[in-house]
Amino acid sequence: xxxxxxxxxxxxxxxxxxxxxxxxxxxxxxxxxxxxxxxxxxxxxxxxxxxxxxxxxxxxxxxxxxxxxxxxxxxxxxxxxxxxxxxxxxxxxxxxxxxxxxxxxxxxxxxxxxxxxxxxxxxxxxxxxxxxxxxxxxxxxxxxxxxxxxxxx
Amino acid sequence: xxxxxxxxxxxxxxxxxxxxxxxxxxxxxxxxxxxxxxxxxxxxxxxxxxxxxxxxxxxxxxxxxxxxxxxxxxxxxxxxxxxxxxxxxxxxxxxxxxxxxxxxxxxxxxxxxxxxxxxxxxxxxxxxxxxxxxxxxxxxxxxxxxxxxxxxx
DNA sequence: TCAATTAAGTTACAATTGTAACCATTGATT
DNA sequence: AATCAATGGTTACAATTGTAACTTAATTGA
Numbered sequence: 001x002x003x004x005x006x007x008x009x010x011x012x013x014x015x016x017x018x019x020x021x022x023x024x025x026x027x028x029x030x031x032x033x034x035x036x037x038x039x040x041x042x043x044x045x046x047x048x049x050x051x052x053x054x055x056x057x058x059x060x061x062x063x064x065x066x067x068x069x070x071x072x073x074x075x076x077x078x079x080x081x082x083x084x085x086x087x088x089x090x091x092x093x094x095x096x097x098x099x100x101x102x103x104x105x106x107x108x109x110x111x112x113x114x115x116x117x118x119x120x121x122x123x124x125x126x127x128x129x130x131x132x133x134x135x136x137x138x139x140x141x142x143x144x145x146x147x148x149x150x151x152x153x
Numbered sequence: 154x155x156x157x158x159x160x161x162x163x164x165x166x167x168x169x170x171x172x173x174x175x176x177x178x179x180x181x182x183x184x185x186x187x188x189x190x191x192x193x194x195x196x197x198x199x200x201x202x203x204x205x206x207x208x209x210x211x212x213x214x215x216x217x218x219x220x221x222x223x224x225x226x227x228x229x230x231x232x233x234x235x236x237x238x239x240x241x242x243x244x245x246x247x248x249x250x251x252x253x254x255x256x257x258x259x260x261x262x263x264x265x266x267x268x269x270x271x272x273x274x275x276x277x278x279x280x281x282x283x284x285x286x287x288x289x290x291x292x293x294x295x296x297x298x299x300x301x302x303x304x305x306x
Numbered sequence: 307t308c309a310a311t312t313a314a315g316t317t318a319c320a321a322t323t324g325t326a327a328c329c330a331t332t333g334a335t336t
Numbered sequence: 337a338a339t340c341a342a343t344g345g346t347t348a349c350a351a352t353t354g355t356a357a358c359t360t361a362a363t364t365g366a
Contacts, residue, residue, distance in 0.1 A: 008201060010201045013269060013273065014276065014288075015273075018174055018179070018292075021171055021292070022172045022174070025295075025299075042352095045169075051161065059314065070315090077316090093314085094362085095313065096361095097314080116161050116166060124298070126297075127298070134287060135295060138290070139171075141280060141288055142174050142288060143170070145277070193322085195323095210344075210345095211344070223345090224323080225345090226346060227323095248331050248332070248343065250344080
């Protein structure tokens with residue numbers, strides 16, 4: 001029927017390309033916060049979610065950072081041990097625990113965020129505005145594939 | 154100096170977006186070959202490299218599929234055990250081993266490639282041609298960030 | 307009110323991965 | 337030729353992750 005080839009060119013295959021890009025970029029960024037703070041990726045993500053949204057439950061951290069609850073649990077423990085988080089049980093629903101950054105936690109968050117902004121800027125420094133726009137559009141398009149917009153009304 | 158914000162919006166951060174996209178898409182595709190062939194991601198990648206390029210050494214498989222040599226080693230072992238690969242020592246350099254698909258290996262490779270093509274088409278079915286072109290350009294731009302083109306001459 | 311479900315979060319265990327050490331072999335240096 | 341360094345590939349061990357079971361608490365509904 002159609003152009004069914006019996007081979008696949010890996011470098012043209014979308015999942016592979018995305019995976020390769022993501023790995024190499026994430027890894028490069030991870031080196032920064034790993035070297036300077038000994039932080040792991042799940043920890044960075046939990047930190048980022050808390051820094052952006054303020055007080056959150058672990059479940060919410062998982063939602064915002066798309067991590068499984070066990071990863072969240074371990075990341076929260078690790079960040080707590082550093083003294084970067086404050087944890088507080090909900091008195092109405094004692095299963096729930098609210099987590100937020102301590103002053104020290106936020107101080108470090110801010111520093112890492114600076115790192116992040118600098119990293120992103122340096123990474124994309126060689127692209128002109130139109131190239132950047134293309135990347136933004138593409139990301140948006142791809143993200144929409146994931147969650148096909150709910151029919152409005 | 155510039156627009157240094159003291160928070161980061163995770164959903165706008167390039168490494169995060171790429172990672173999230175890549176994970177969700179790769180995972181979705183992995184379900185196919187995992188369910189139907191019990192194959193892991195490293196195995197699929199090694200298979201893809203061999204299917205595309207023919208006979209390869211493990212080192213070359215690693216190059217083409219961007220995997221570490223231990224991953225390659227284990228993947229090759231697993232595929233061998235299935236009878237999908239044929240391995241042959243180089244007589245000139247007896248450290249090296251050439252790996253290629255057996256007829257049965259190729260038969261299965263072709264089937265999985267069909268899966269892959271179908272998956273990619275279905276995934277991008279909702280995009281029109283111009284959207285697809287945008288995605289292609291963006292991927293190319295991002296990939297160029299990684300390996301800044303060697304100065305010609 | 308008191309089982310039976312369900313939810314939030316942790317923990318135990320198995321599978322996967324990464325790092326480093328390791329063989330075996332080849333190539334380079336003397 | 338004899339040593340030394342480098343290369344292809346595997347293996348051992350440690351760290352990371354994922355899955356499932358578990359704990360505690362809340363909710364449902366008979």
